Amino acid sequence: MWWPRAWRRSSRKTIFPDHRPESGGIGSMPPATAWGHLPGTQADPGIVRAIGWSGDMATDILLINPPYRMVPPFTYDRYEQIDPPRNLAILAAWLEASGVSVEILDAPVLEMSFDDIAQMIRQRRPRIIGITNRSTSTFPMVQRVASIAKAVSPEAPVIVGGTYVSWMPEEALSNCRDIDYLVIGEGDIQTPELVTRLLDGRSVHDIAGLAYRDPSSPQHIKRTPPARVVEDLDQIPFPAYHLVPIEKYVGRGERYILSLTRGCIFHCEYCTSSFERGRVRSHSVAKVMSELRWAYEKGFRYFYFFDDILTVDRERIVELCDAIIGSGLSFPWHCLTRSEYVDEALLHKMKAAGCDRIAYGVESASASSLASFRRRVKKTREAFALTRMAGIRSIAFAVFGFPGETFADQIATIRWLRELNPGMVRDFTYKPYPGTPQYANPEKFGIQISDRNFVRWSQQDEPVHRTEHLSEEEIIEVRVLCSYIFRSQGQLQGGVRYRRKKKVVMVRVENGALIYNHYKADEERRVDLYLNCLRVSALYFEVMLHCDGYHNVPAITEIIAKLFNLDRDGAYRKVRHVVEHASQHGMLEEMPALAPALPDGVDATPPDGTEAAVRLPAEDRILSAPGLG
Incomplete structure (x- = not known):
């Protein structure tokens, strides 16, 4: 037409x-x-x-x-x-x-x-x-x-x-x-x-x-003046997913995102996630279930409700859980909410409906910050305990570098997280986001913005500010400490000054938990939070990260050549340099001879004329870096 x-x-x-x-x-x-x-x-x-x-x-x-x-x-x-x-x-x-x-x-x-x-x-x-x-x-x-x-x-x-x-x-x-x-x-x-x-x-x-x-x-x-919003969310049409290669997302095993609500009833001054504050509008459960069934039929098997507070309307979330249980579909899903909007019965209902993870915004243990976030310590403690009892994995979101907080406040936050004993901790760097009072008037909050390159303004990245009590270096230090504590199950010890060591320290983690900025590639990216803390180059980091018990030198060479756009000889020389350095310092060990086979198409023969300066691991042996010190 x-x-x-x-x-x-x-x-x-x-x-x-x-x-x-x-x-x-x-x-x-x-x-x-x-x-x-x-x-x-x-x-x-x-x-x-x-x-x-x-x-x-x-x-x-x-x-x-x-x-x-x-x-x-x-x-x-x-x-x-x-x-x-x-x-x-x-x-x-x-x-x-x-x-x-x-x-x-x-x-x-x-x-x-x-x-x-x-x-x-x-x-x-x-x-x-x-x-x-x-x-x-x-x-x-x-x-x-x-x-x-x-x-x-x-x-x-x-x-x-x-x-x-x-x-x-x-x-x-x-x-x-x-x-x-x-x-x-x-x-x-x-x-x-x-x-x-x-x-x-x-x-x-x-x-x-x-x-x-x-x-x-x-x-x-x-x-122009603000536009109206759609009051009845069921009037929003079904997403035009026929315009994207949906099979690619399914083939990658990606999650399917959807929402039950729009808006947020809170007015957290540091947050810009919702354009409408003070109220929430909802879809009908029937509309959400229709979309869930469609996505399941397309092959999606994991779902994420990205509502700011999924459980803010208790009756509606109970209705949704009953509908999922009654549908005969079985799939895991996760969501975000606040501790004051869950209870024991609701959590068990959510578990029965397939909920396997709930993320709570713990944010900070500072009394002043908790007051501004309207977080109640007792309710937070109860929520994590009840979530654990229901068999759901809890995720605690913690943010470091808030204005007004001291280094001692940051350590107190880590101790508070240890007390809560969540299934996972996601640590972030506070950012004075555009649209917040802190961005509009940073001096009023004791903030000095040091980097206005927005590529660096992801919460997973380095701090772009300092406060009257915290330097950028200290914010980095406490994030690395938090990452170590909750990924190694380490303990804070009394009287110990937790400072970044001058020598190289690498913590071996699973599932690529040493994250670096995904928005810029290595050759034009400034050293990010973890590389900064590890005091290594991006290439050194990539080589050591792949000494994970599954790769040998030829396999790592192939990876480095692709990541850094090098020819094979150039990539091999750089990999051998890193391996030589790591071997000299006792950082590497060879896995047993019955290591996994090399990936198909990987040539185990090193380029001609290359000689090792020291005794190095065998070329075809799988390498592991249990730790650097």
Whole structure:
């Protein structure tokens, strides 16, 4: 039905006629010049097949989920979660209901580089380009994609929606001249209206929930009044997952994310996870169960409810659990909640329905911080005990580096976590996120922001601030200590000064728990939290991490060659250098001769002419690094 309408829109002059690429980035260049910066003219056939696209017809809007990294390598290993892009799929469903042709490009699951994205934009010729901004730390990737979009298709308006741009629209537009419109908030209502008006060449300046540059004065940014939200969440259409390669997520064993509610009843001043505070809106249980059944039939076997507080409405969560139990489906799922919203009977009901993990925000043991978070110590202690008794694994979220806290407060938090005895601890670095009072007025809270490169603003990354009581170094130290304590089951000992050692210290952990920044690749990434604390280079870290009892020198060489874009000889020399150094210091040991076989295709023969300077482990022996000291 939309073909005549799409044909009518084909005249590019009718689409926002006063739109021009602004200065800054490749987007300011003439199209022919800009294309010279984007190698390749044909989209990767493998990617096209994976998406299921056919033909060369221009689409109305291309929705893009950017890569997780700024530079290569763009491969995504098993430990990296790649959830189906739910928000984009919901927006796509709204747009399709409005008669708009939509395509989704989920770069992470397709392992796409920025060059790949440029080629796909060139091939699909979208009239409008939409980009999702998952978090503050992903905004640099959004900027990169917006710049590419303007270089390849300078007349296509670029729309961005998401977390950072919703809280700081003026700052976002000032920092990225390649973005034309920002959708502020949830976007369900204003996005279809914005897109259809742009396609028809009509004015968009009276649409609520937008930010854009004044066409008559590009330096002046206009922001319209807040948009309405969807009150009845059952009116939200089913996500348009037919536009993404759903089999790829299933094949990776990814979780399926969904929600029972939107909004949060609390007003935590450090949090920006919810655009609407003070109230919660809910889906019906029937609607949620319909989606659960669909996802299960597609092959998903693990589910995550990403509500801020899933159990805030006790009657509804009990109804959901009863529906899951009565459905005959059996699958594990996990959720987030607060300690004051669980009780013994509810936890046993959730366990019977398949809940295997619950994450609680412990945050801190500081009295002042607990007061601002409205956390009650007694309820927290009870919740962890009851969760354990119900047979559900509890996860404690702890955040280090809050303003006003001292180093002693950080140690008290670790002691408090030990007392709670959770099944797992997830430690994070406090970030004064855009949209919070601490970002707007850091001096008032005793904060000095030291790094405004948003690539580093993930809570898993190094601190980007110091406080009146804590240096960046001390925040790093306490996170490493927390990581060690709860991954080695170590104990805090009285009278011991816990400080980072000057020599190399590596803690062997399981499941890749030594995490480093996923958003930037090694060659352009500053040393992150764990590499900093270990005092080793990224390459040294990767080599030692793969001395895990499953790899030998040739296998590690293959991995290093791919990760660091080296030829095999160069990678081999670097691996042998690290192995030699580690062997000299007694850091490595050979596993028994009955070690696992080498991966298929791995050549165990070292390059000719390479000689070991010291007695080294046999080339084909599996290596293990039980610890460094």
